[in-house]
Every structure is written in C-alpha cells, then in structure tokens.
Amino acid sequence: MEPSLPEQRREKFSRRWSAFTQGLQEFYVGPYRQMFKREQQDEDDLFxxxxxxxxxxxxxxxxxxxxxxxxxxxxxxxxxxxxxxIPRSPLDYIGCC
Structure with missing residues (x-):
C-alpha cells in the first residue's frame, strides 16, 4: 500500500527540514569547531x-x-x-610511561 499524498508531503518536508537544520548547524558551528574542541580539552584537564x-x-x-x-x-x-x-607519570602507583 502506497502512502497517501499528505504523508508523502510530510515525509518530504521532514527530509528538507532536517537538511536545512543540518546546514544551519554547519554554518554556525563549523567555523568554531576547533575552538569548541580546545575549550572542551581545557575543561577536561581542569576536571x-x-x-x-x-x-x-x-x-x-x-x-x-x-x-x-x-x-x-x-x-x-x-x-x-x-x-x-610532565614527561613521566607524577604518581608512583600509575606507571603509564
């Protein structure tokens, strides 16, 4: 059974909306991806x-x-x-190097 016309339109709109939001995400976040990664690394180091x-x-x-x-x-x-x-592990009980 084939989907009805409103269902087809809804699926088409859903695909287009998804592509549009992904494009916006890339447009706004893309140029700052490196900065976000660096900030996340700094936060992880502090933790x-x-x-x-x-x-x-x-x-x-x-x-x-x-x-x-x-x-x-x-x-x-x-x-x-x-x-x-720190070139060597600063903790005696963790020998990672």
Whole structure:
C-alpha cells in the first residue's frame, strides 16, 4: 500500500527540514569547531586536576567524593600528563610511561 499524498508531503518536508537544520548547524558551528574542541580539552584537564589533586599533593577537601571518579580517568591519564608538560607519570602507583 502506497502512502497517501499528505504523508508523502510530510515525509518530504521532514527530509528538507532536517537538511536545512543540518546546514544551519554547519554554518554556525563549523567555523568554531576547533575552538569548541580546545575549550572542551581545557575543561577536561581542569576536571582531571580536580579529581587527581589529592594524589598530586594538593589538599582537597572533596577528595573523599572524587576518589570514586579516579578509575574513570586512568584511560586519559597518560595523554593528560603529556599535555601538561610532565614527561613521566607524577604518581608512583600509575606507571603509564
């Protein structure tokens, strides 16, 4: 059974609207994609310092709460300390290099 004319028009409009919104997204966000990526990286680095602050020797009153987040950061730890300019792992119990 073939869709009726209003359903066909609705599908056609939906496809066009989707293409239009994707075009607007690319127009407005495209030129700033690199900046957004850099800002996200800076935010992630700050989060890493906050979570690992106690392990790095910075007194942290919230260390009890951030300790359970540490396993989620192990994957990105090596890239983070290299970006921060630390050639070797600053933590004795994480031997990533």
């Amino acid at each position: 890493m310092v906050v979570v690992l602050g106690e392990a790095l020797g910075v007194p942290d009153p919230a260390a009890y709460y951030t300790a359970e987040l540490m396993p989620a950061l192990w994957e990105d730890f090596h890239a983070w300390h290299r970006r921060a300019g």
